[in-house]
Amino acid sequence: MRRKAGDAVVRLGSAGLDSEPAFHLCSLMGGKDPNRQPRVGSIRDTPPGWLRLLTCNTCAHRGVLPAERLLRKYGELALLEFALVAVRCTACGARGATMTMVRLCDPGCSRRR
Secondary structure, X not given: OEEEEOOEEEEEXXXXXXXXXXXXXXXXXXXXXXXXXXXXXHHHOXXXXXXEEEEEOOOOOXXXXXXXXXXXXXXXXXXXXXXXXXXXXXXXXXXXXXXXXXXXXXXXXXXXX
């Protein structure tokens, strides 16, 4: 008997799951863990034409994300949220920031490098 739930197909036998491997079960998210959190190593892969900015949670001062400095200090496997809580603002000295991505130019722009 076959049952379809979204994109996942489950084969049921008389005593539960068939003897076939469980890789027949496909999640809706492509097999990725929905609870995973971004790591510091992921900031290295900023797409061309984009810039990662940090915004201070206290005074709203903005600055460019020091990616290499965070990678050296925390390593690639540290949680990005943990690293952003410890970032210090250069304007007011408070800790904690929010990261955003800003597009520098539109595709096809003559200023784009």
